[in-house]
Amino acid sequence: MSSLTLLSPAKVNLVLAITGVRADxxxxxxxxxxPVAFGDQVTVTLTNEGGGDQLTCDFPGVPTDSTNLALRAVEAFRRRHPFEASVRVDLDKKIPAGAGLGGGSSNASTVLSSINELLDKPLTINELIEVSSELGSDCPLFLAQKPVIMRGRGDQLESLATAAEEALSGQRLxxxxxxxxxxxxxxxxxxxxxxxxxCPATEAEAMLAEWxxxxxxxxxxxxxxxxxxxxEKFLALPVLLELIxxxxxxxxxxxxxxxxxxxxLEPDMAxxxxxxxxxxxxGEAAFWVETSIA
Structure with missing residues (x-):
């Protein structure tokens, strides 16, 4: 048996320009x-005890069957690189669902990375990105493990200039x-x-280039x-943002x-x-967390 525990980070879109519908x-x-410093914790264990692949999670409402992206990631890895061991994924869930923070996609990419590490890296990073893109548009960005510019449907990643990447690192949110x-x-x-x-792609590209x-x-x-x-539907969101x-x-x-x-959060902002x-x-029950860009 071999096991690996990793942070499965949430993500934030600092700039998000949806530019149009594709032919597909x-x-x-x-x-x-x-990616940010806040996220879920994922433990992936390879075992020869049999029983098939399984997922455990005690967070209410999280499916633990094959509909969960984490188990679909195991299947996708096997299609690209068959292996005999069974996989157990233990998910300590912190990222809320329905948030747009990429929790499920992050879990899937973290599982892919973990299996690859436990099997002594049979897949290259580019191969992992190809596999992850089959699972969801947000999945590839979590393999980059740093701020990036996404294009296409999310499967095209471009690194930032070094100065821009350093400026974002540690930014409080x-x-x-x-x-x-x-x-x-x-x-x-x-x-x-x-x-x-x-938003026209030219405007979005100009925005990022100028920055x-x-x-x-x-x-x-x-x-x-x-x-x-x-x-348009949830008026509480624009009202609260304007109040802030x-x-x-x-x-x-x-x-x-x-x-x-x-x-x-600006440097001197409490x-x-x-x-x-x-x-x-x-209300007190609302989710909030202070974190930083990883």
Whole structure:
């Protein structure tokens, strides 16, 4: 038996521009995305005791059958590189569902990385990215383990300039999520039905190019045209974000497809009063965490 325990990080989309619908039905995007120091803990164990692959998780509502991306990742790895051992995945879940923080995709990529490590790396990083892209559009970014620019449907990754990557490293954030979630498929469906919310790829590329060429790399141009779909239905989100801007002079946006949002903390900015505002508006049961870009 051999085992490996790894952090399965959440991600934030600092820039997310959905640019249009592809011929294959997926959406094209341009996104500046980064893993954070907060996430789930995944333990992958290879065993010869038999019994088949299995997943354990005591977080309510998380499926532990083959519909879970973590077990689908095991199957995808086997298709690319067959092996005899059974796999047990123990998932200590912290990332909330329906948040747009990439929890399921992160779990899948972490499982792929863990199996590859335990089997003495039979697959290259490019092969792992190919396998992960079969599982979901967000999966490849978690294999990069650093901030990247995503393109296509999320399967095309580009490293940042060294100075930009260093500027983002350690940047403090508050992540929060109300009691309700946003289903990703619904959000993309609303984008497609509206048809006017898309951002031209040229505008998104110019935004990122100007930022990387600028003198203040800590001023990331927070942008998310996908939040318009969620804001149309869940009015509490834009109201709270505007309150945070007015009361605390803090920059904030929805992350990914939502409903989680992020607050960008400047170096001298205390988090306690902002967290108090979040709890005042969403209640004590709302999810929040102070973290940083990995």
């Amino acid at each position: 039905g997926f959406h094209d995007l341009v996104s500046l995305v980064a 508050i992540l929060f999520k109300p009691s309700f979630g946003v289903e990703t498929g619904w959000a993309y469906g609303r984008m497609k039905a509206n048809g006017t919310w898309y 990387q060429a600028g003198s203040d790399l800590c001023k990331v141009p927070l942008f998310n045209n996908m939040q318009q779909a969620a804001f 801007r007015e009361r605390h002079d803090a920059r904030c946006i929805m992350s990914g497809s939502g409903s989680a949002c992020l607050v960008w 988090s306690e009063s902002i967290i108090a505002t979040i709890q005042e508006c969403l």
